[in-house]
Amino acid sequence: MNHWIIVPVVLPAILAGLTVLAMRGDLVLQRVFGLGGTVALGGVALALLVAADANPPEVYRLGDWPAPFGIVLVLDRLAALMLTLTAFLALCVQLYVIGTGWDKRGRHFHALFGFQLMGLNGAFLTGDVFNLFVFFEVLLIASYGLMIHGGGRERLRAGVQYVTFNLVASTLFLFGLATIYSVTGTLNMADLAIKAATLPEGEAALLRVAGLLLLIVFGIKAALVPFHFWLPGTYANAPGPVAALFAIMTKVGAYSILRVFTLILPPSTPATGALYADILLPVALVTLAVGALGVLGARTVGRMVAFAAVASMGTLFVAVSQFTPAATTAALYYVLHSTLATAALFLIADLILARRGDLSLAEARPAFAGSGLIAWLFLGATVALAGMPPLSGFLGKLMILEVARDQMALVWSVILVTSLLMIVGFAQAGSTVFWKSHALPADHREADTAALPFVSVGLLLAAIVALTVLAGPVMGYLSATSASMWDPGPYIAAHALPEG
Amino acid sequence: MEALLAAVIGLLTAAGIYMLLRKRTFPVIVGLALLSYAVNLFIFASGRVVAGLPPILAPDAAAYTDPLTQALVLTAIVISFGMSAVIVVLAIGAYLETGSDGIDMTDAPSDRDGPAA
Numbered sequence: 001m002n003h004w005i006i007v008p009v010v011l012p013a014i015l016a017g018l019t020v021l022a023m024r025g026d027l028v029l030q031r032v033f034g035l036g037g038t039v040a041l042g043g044v045a046l047a048l049l050v051a052a053d054a055n056p057p058e059v060y061r062l063g064d065w066p067a068p069f070g071i072v073l074v075l076d077r078l079a080a081l082m083l084t085l086t087a088f089l090a091l092c093v094q095l096y097v098i099g100t101g102w103d104k105r106g107r108h109f110h111a112l113f114g115f116q117l118m119g120l121n122g123a124f125l126t127g128d129v130f131n132l133f134v135f136f137e138v139l140l141i142a143s144y145g146l147m148i149h150g151g152g153r154e155r156l157r158a159g160v161q162y163v164t165f166n167l168v169a170s171t172l173f174l175f176g177l178a179t180i181y182s183v184t185g186t187l188n189m190a191d192l193a194i195k196a197a198t199l200p201e202g203e204a205a206l207l208r209v210a211g212l213l214l215l216i217v218f219g220i221k222a223a224l225v226p227f228h229f230w231l232p233g234t235y236a237n238a239p240g241p242v243a244a245l246f247a248i249m250t251k252v253g254a255y256s257i258l259r260v261f262t263l264i265l266p267p268s269t270p271a272t273g274a275l276y277a278d279i280l281l282p283v284a285l286v287t288l289a290v291g292a293l294g295v296l297g298a299r300t301v302g303r304m305v306a307f308a309a310v311a312s313m314g315t316l317f318v319a320v321s322q323f324t325p326a327a328t329t330a331a332l333y334y335v336l337h338s339t340l341a342t343a344a345l346f347l348i349a350d351l352i353l354a355r356r357g358d359l360s361l362a363e364a365r366p367a368f369a370g371s372g373l374i375a376w377l378f379l380g381a382t383v384a385l386a387g388m389p390p391l392s393g394f395l396g397k398l399m400i401l402e403v404a405r406d407q408m409a410l411v412w413s414v415i416l417v418t419s420l421l422m423i424v425g426f427a428q429a430g431s432t433v434f435w436k437s438h439a440l441p442a443d444h445r446e447a448d449t450a451a452l453p454f455v456s457v458g459l460l461l462a463a464i465v466a467l468t469v470l471a472g473p474v475m476g477y478l479s480a481t482s483a484s485m486w487d488p489g490p491y492i493a494a495h496a497l498p499e500g
Numbered sequence: 501m502e503a504l505l506a507a508v509i510g511l512l513t514a515a516g517i518y519m520l521l522r523k524r525t526f527p528v529i530v531g532l533a534l535l536s537y538a539v540n541l542f543i544f545a546s547g548r549v550v551a552g553l554p555p556i557l558a559p560d561a562a563a564y565t566d567p568l569t570q571a572l573v574l575t576a577i578v579i580s581f582g583m584s585a586v587i588v589v590l591a592i593g594a595y596l597e598t599g600s601d602g603i604d605m606t607d608a609p610s611d612r613d614g615p616a617a
Contacts, residue, residue, distance in 0.1 A: 153597050156593050156594040157598060160603060161603065167587065168520065170580075175539055177543075178542050178546035178572075181572075182545075182548075
């Protein structure tokens with residue numbers, strides 16, 4: 001067994017525990033270990049990415065109990081891809097936090113951050129649906145702490161709503177899992193894939209219900225309409241860098257839907273058929289429309305970015321709902337792109353907040369120090385997120401339009417019109433924040449000259465550029481990934497399940 | 501016994517959802533607790549309800565009950581216990597900070613109106 005597979009789960013857990021126990025009072029030590037841990041995580045994730053590309057899926061048996069009785073972690077291309085994305089995003093966010101001193105505004109930031117990474121990595125690696133629930137809870141409980149980091153009136157209230165919403169989702173998740181278990185008698189994903197494909201006729205209704213419950217749960221995580229209500233309030237009130245990290249949290253929902261509904265309940269399953277694809281497409285289009293209208297109508301930059309995140313989930317799920325290998329490739333590319341672009345925009349919103357004093361779009365405020373550079377960064381990130389050329393959002397949307405060719409009238413018009421709405425919304429916001437301010441007398445506030453936050457945003461934007469320039473090799477890896485998702489034979493075979 | 505168990509789960513769920521729809525944090529937390537009780541019983545029942553059978557190896561056992569669901573329930577109980585603690589503390593914090601225990605945010609003038617403290 002390749003023991004490196006468990007490192008992305010264990011390493012942040014140990015470091016976070018150490019941070020709480022041994023470095024409580026020493027911020028410098030916390031920063032060194034936090035950053036060192038994330039860099040190490042990035043190295044391990046890259047090594048796993050290379051290993052997953054070269055080898056078939058590999059199973060890591062915890063406690064050496066054979067599947068389906070023991071819990072397993074599975075390294076395949078999809079998991080390795082998400083691990084690498086998480087580690088890179090975490091590195092950028094952590095640099096930003098250290099550069100801006102966000103970690104001084106409350107306690108235990110780096111410990112919570114570590115537990116959050118542990119939960120995320122575990123959710124991507126696990127090969128057991130109940131274990132997926134457990135890792136969801138790990139990442140959620142850390143996110144509750146991060147969400148209210150720094151405190152404040154509105155943030156605490158938004159935090160209560162966020163936690164309530166997610167506790168309801170967790171309960172639904174458990175109902176779904178128990179239903180699946182009562183029908184199939186297993187919770188191992190590979191074993192479930194076999195059992196679901198050969199389910200007797202009479203049990204199909206229960207499995208359909210369970211699948212729908214899981215779809216709702218993952219839809220809540222992914223902020224799909226009508227379960228998107230929690231997202232704008234949460235993300236707009238969370239600390240900027242935390243909101244940037246949360247860009248990966250909605251992708252956990254997307255990842256789970258991709259995993260469960262290609263491996264366990266693909267459209268070829270006789271018991272469920274294309275039920276979930278039929279639901280997902282309209283939901284995705286409405287999500288996209290709601291997100292774009294939100295961008296247009298938002299009264300603060302924070303809410304605008306949050307609605308842009310909703311819209312990007314809508315676009316992503318248009319591709320997911322096609323349920324073909326080519327569409328999955330496009331969806332994966334959009335996952336990479338929208339995570340980076342949303343995170344960058346949340347960080348830029350926080351840069352603006354720190355300098356301008358508020359994020360209101362109701363009226364222009366005096367120009368602030370450094371607004372020129374921030375305006376360029378804002379332009380880059382919004383161009384990427386709205387899907388205009390030349391950045392990766394354009395390529396991503398182009399591929400999604402391409403795979404939805406047979407529903408051209410509906411899908412194309414929604415995607416193109418919402419893109420226009422988003423461009424108008426971003427342009428309005430940009431001109432209020434950056435252009436109209438120059439008509440007002442300048443504000444002579446002391447400028448924050450720390451370079452590290454700009455390095456962090458620059459890294460994210462550089463990654464978007466790299467994703468655009470290196471689209472060819474990236475697409476090569478992603479097509480291999482989606483091909484392996486749609487041919488789960490090697491994934492299941494790696495488990496060495498007992499016959500019968 | 502199945503009918504009784506099913507009725508109890510249904511009742512707990514209904515009560516939980518009713519409480520969840522209230523406007524103040526305390527009833528909502530009670531509702532979440534009721535829902536978690538309901539789901540714990542539901543997980544327990546998903547391993548099929550049997551009486552008086554051992555869950556682990558016993559030399560004289562004729563049949564067994566499903567031990568896995570019991571382990572799942574234990575995990576779910578621990579997690580929901582921890583989550584309840586978190587939300588209670590958070591709700592008290594929000595109440596002390598804002599002076600109201602409403603769960604809605606209608607009186608919020610706008611998000612992030614000023615730099616965070």
